[in-house]
Amino acid sequence: MTPLAPLVTAFFRQYLAVEKGVSKHTLASYSYAFKFLCGYVSGRLGKSPSQLALEDLDAPMARDFLEHRERDGANTARTRNLRLTAIRSFMKYVEYEVPSALEQVRRIRAISNKRIEERLVNHLTKEEMRAILDAPDPTRRRGIRDQAMLYLGFAAGLRVSELVGLRLDDMELEGPYPSILVRGKGRRQRRLPLWKEATRALRAWLAARGEARVPEVFLNGRGAALTCSGFTYIVKKYVHVATPQSPGLSDKTVSPHVLRHTCAINSLQATRDIRKVALWLGHSSLKSTEIYLRADPTEKLNLIEAALPPDLRRGVFPVEDRLIAWLSGKKISGVDPWPEPVIERLGAPNEVLSRGV
Numbered sequence: 001m002t003p004l005a006p007l008v009t010a011f012f013r014q015y016l017a018v019e020k021g022v023s024k025h026t027l028a029s030y031s032y033a034f035k036f037l038c039g040y041v042s043g044r045l046g047k048s049p050s051q052l053a054l055e056d057l058d059a060p061m062a063r064d065f066l067e068h069r070e071r072d073g074a075n076t077a078r079t080r081n082l083r084l085t086a087i088r089s090f091m092k093y094v095e096y097e098v099p100s101a102l103e104q105v106r107r108i109r110a111i112s113n114k115r116i117e118e119r120l121v122n123h124l125t126k127e128e129m130r131a132i133l134d135a136p137d138p139t140r141r142r143g144i145r146d147q148a149m150l151y152l153g154f155a156a157g158l159r160v161s162e163l164v165g166l167r168l169d170d171m172e173l174e175g176p177y178p179s180i181l182v183r184g185k186g187r188r189q190r191r192l193p194l195w196k197e198a199t200r201a202l203r204a205w206l207a208a209r210g211e212a213r214v215p216e217v218f219l220n221g222r223g224a225a226l227t228c229s230g231f232t233y234i235v236k237k238y239v240h241v242a243t244p245q246s247p248g249l250s251d252k253t254v255s256p257h258v259l260r261h262t263c264a265i266n267s268l269q270a271t272r273d274i275r276k277v278a279l280w281l282g283h284s285s286l287k288s289t290e291i292y293l294r295a296d297p298t299e300k301l302n303l304i305e306a307a308l309p310p311d312l313r314r315g316v317f318p319v320e321d322r323l324i325a326w327l328s329g330k331k332i333s334g335v336d337p338w339p340e341p342v343i344e345r346l347g348a349p350n351e352v353l354s355r356g357v
Helices: 004-020 024-045 059-071 077-097 099-109 126-133 141-155 160-164 196-209 228-242 247-251 256-271 274-281 291-295 297-306 322-327 349-354
Strands: 179-183 189-193
Touching: 004 024, 004 077, 024 059, 024 077, 059 077, 059 099, 077 099, 126 141, 126 228, 126 247, 126 256, 141 160, 141 196, 141 228, 141 256, 160 228, 160 256, 228 256, 256 274, 256 291, 274 291
Parallel strands: none
Antiparallel strands: 179 189
């Protein structure tokens, strides 16, 4: 029996962190997956997680775990696939570390992803976005910070991790073209110019920020860097504040990523160029940006206006006289229904003649 714990720790500390060099967000996601996986297998077999063996994690156990997370853990199909990705990555590592487990690895890596429903992205109207941006109190320090974060998250279309990870030396607010350096997914960097309003909001926050021990721009109440969950709380709070001014917000689930979707839709409507939207959002492939083409009706309206549909031949459908229909054996319904026909319904003349009538 091969102990599981040394393999898992080496997978995280050596393979992912050193050899692959994945980000801290990937490490956190995989860590959550294995926390749930080891807890589930431990409960099924009556062992502590530290006593589990590699042989305990076979293909049927992995499938049962994924079904359990969907059924009892309220995981969506997308989250289920993310958990499976973490398990597959671990099994790829095990394939080289424990060659004797090759068949077990092959079976687990053969588990397929579940198809997910491609829904339209949730985004806000200009009125709803304006109501949220106007919700913070600009006369208070916290309101100045929140307004700068909301405006920058919307105007630059930043992921929440990119927003809270923004550092002081990433900003260039002086000169004719203020900009920020964004550290995106996959260690891809991009520099984005700032709108005048976004620049003004950032300068107002930097004036109120003061000195801090951390290099991040946005701080929490204790002077430490604001977290992703902290900004999620801020967004939900101001959505609640803005709902009376924009009642449509009550029917929407607004998260920090919805601000990014709203920026993408606005950019697509303004430029009508999906490549520019992908460049602004930091997408490595246009396939990730195509979701906004499905959500934006402008492109479809332009197609309808440009296309020349063929004309249809028009005519008037003749309505059969009710008496003739009744004599043909048809039931006549309506406000004044006719009596039941006295003969069976007659067929076409050719059909009648073929019966020898």
